[in-house]
Amino acid sequence: MSMTLNNRRTRIIHFIASYLFFSLFIIALSNPATALGKRSALVLYDEVTQDYGTSLVNILGHFYNEYDVNLINISKADLEEVKEVDALFLLATYFSFNYDINLIKVIGEREIQGNKITCLIGTPPWLKRSKTMKSFTYVSYKGNDYREGTYDLFPVDIDFDITLAKLHMGDKTDETPLIARRGNLWIIQGFPIFGIHSWILGDALHDILEVKHKDDKNVSLRLEDVNPSYSDRDIKNLEECIEYLHSENIPFFVVVYPVFIDRKSNKIITLAQNPKLISVLKKAEKMGGNIVMHGVTHQHQYMEVSGEGSEFWDMIEDKPLYNEVEFFNERISYGLKIFKEAGLNPLFFEAPHYNLSLNLQFELSKYFSTLLGSVLISDRTYRISQSFPFLIYKSYSGLMVIPEQLGYISVDDISGSISSIKEKALKLKNIVRDPMACFFYHPFVNGVVPLKELISFFINEGFSFVNISSYVQPPKALTIDTSSSKPIEDITKIGRKPIYIGKTFATFSIASSILFFLIYLKILKKRKRRLFEIDKPS
Missing domain, CATH: 3.40.50.880 (Class I glutamine amidotransferase (GATase) domain)
Known part of the structure; x- marks a missing residue:
């Protein structure tokens, strides 16, 4: 009898223990953090x-x-x-x-x-x-x-x-x-x-937060604004930079927009029209370079030349573009098609002038998991953007963000801008225990010469140049079907047509209409006066 009671108690205890374990297991599964x-x-x-x-x-x-x-x-x-x-x-x-x-x-x-x-x-x-x-x-x-x-x-x-x-x-x-x-x-x-x-x-x-991270001082480098308008001299300078960085075992980004537009001369150039540039970009991929998609044309309806416009933000009205999601998807799909036809594999995205609305940051995740640069934190203005001292593994919009906070080597003041980059880098190193420093350079400026000084500086200061591609999964952009993307003629029309009637244009239209109406009334009044004078008995 007592053995039967003991067995029953044992079974009950086992049942309760199993139930508690199972319940805790279910709770853990329902809460990813746990x-x-x-x-x-x-x-x-x-x-x-x-x-x-x-x-x-x-x-x-x-x-x-x-x-x-x-x-x-x-x-x-x-x-x-x-x-x-x-x-x-x-x-x-x-x-x-x-x-x-x-x-x-x-x-x-x-x-x-x-x-x-x-x-x-x-x-x-x-x-x-x-x-x-x-x-x-x-x-x-x-x-x-x-x-x-x-x-x-x-x-x-x-x-x-x-x-x-x-x-x-x-x-x-x-x-x-x-x-x-x-x-x-x-x-x-x-x-x-x-x-x-x-x-x-x-x-x-x-x-x-009581979190211990390794005190690693990392840095990344971007070769910026590479595009199909590159001349033979520009391509030579780019190639020199790539070969030098490879010889020093320095990983790097090559930031490319695949369509160049100059409306004054009605010029449109795609990557396919510059086979020498494509060849050098493929060489970059083999030598430690990661291709970054930098928008598609790097300009918008108000800007005549690529490289000057935000493309995905209205700089005149300072607000997101009208119908921005459709506009964004059309452009990105077409740009990816150009990269694929050129045999290039963009792994990251950088918005022109870093201007990408919160809505489009979420939309970007359809194509890329990683964004380079600063991010907008409000759709009210592009003037409120946020830069970071270290790698952001998951932003508000779910993207990994590779920051930039040191600036770039300026065409107008190479020596001064290099000094500024060094000064900021030392401050970042002294403040942040695990920084991800970043600067960028336009390779057409002066070839490899300005880079050498900065590369030596960062190495001597204990920074390590890191290959960011090892941190991320291959983006969806590489496997997306772009066969139905709009042709270049339609992309050009999208760039030229007024996407919306802005406040400035609307104000001008209303004022013009009122002015024409007043002129019309004045003319009508003069006509009536003349008719009255003609009808008067002599």
Whole structure:
């Protein structure tokens, strides 16, 4: 009898254990972060801080292998999720007043807990702070001072345990923390998403999120704006750069747009019409070069010559193009067809002048997984773009981003621009523990000469040139069927036809119509007066 009871108990215990194990397994599968051993991060924003929320998600994309990040409007936040998430980032301004008292209470509870990361960014109105706005022009980090524009905020009045970065006016008599911790609560004053402030934030996030990355100093190089208009001399300069980089075992990007348009001379040149250039580009692929698709024509309806226009952003009206998705897909499909017919394999994409709306960043994932350069964080203006100090493994739009922050070797000032690149690179190296530095160069400028100085500099400073293609999967662009793409004649029409009636044109049309109407009334009045004079009895 007792044996029977023992057996029954054993079976029940085994059943309960199996059930619990199975339940935990199902929960893990339903939560990718748990299944992959990742932690969870939540970014809360309001109507005032939405763009900052997007930019923070972009920066947190550097920690994609460690954290799954979710972006939610604070009005839709679930308090239980806020309470349980591993890392909470809340963005607020001095003018944000719509915060639930229960949310603030949960934040206070999280601060007491020792195993949760809580970070307040901006100027949360419930924190004690100065009522006077102050402007700071210097930031101190890791023992170095950097002058970086004006940084305005209402400083908090809190005693901190640890301060990672400080803001000051140069003489250090009036200081306030930029990034600091009190207990388990991190506070980042203001929104440091641009320039050196963003580099400091990016590096400090390693400490805030408790993530250890290797202190690797990486750099990448782009040979920029290669196109079918290249003359024999330009091609020779490009080839010299490629052969030199290969001899030094330096991987590189060749950034190409496959159609050149000059409307003044009614000239249209495609890659197929420049077989010498195609041959050198194929040589580049064999010598450590990765081809980058740089739009299709690098110009738009207002721009006459390729290389001058954004192509996928209206620079006159400063807004996304009308019917932008259809326009984008037509252009990309045709451009890929040209590359394929030339036997070239673009692995990455770079938007002309980095201008690609948020909507088109999502659309780009149909073709490429990786974007080069800076990214727009708002569809309101192209003037708000975000650059990064390191590789972004997953941006807000789901793309890997290979940043550029050092600038380029200028045609007008080769020596000065080289000095500027060196200066920025040293700052980046001193601030960020795992930077991905990047600069670019137009090879038609002066061949290989300016490159040699910079290559030696980066190697001597301990940077490693990396082959980014090893980080990514082959893009969908290589396998997409482009046989039904529109011919060049239609692409030209798309470039010439007014895609929409802009505000400037509409205003001009209305004003012209009113003017013509007034002139017509005046003429009509004169005619009536003449008729009246003719009909008068003599």
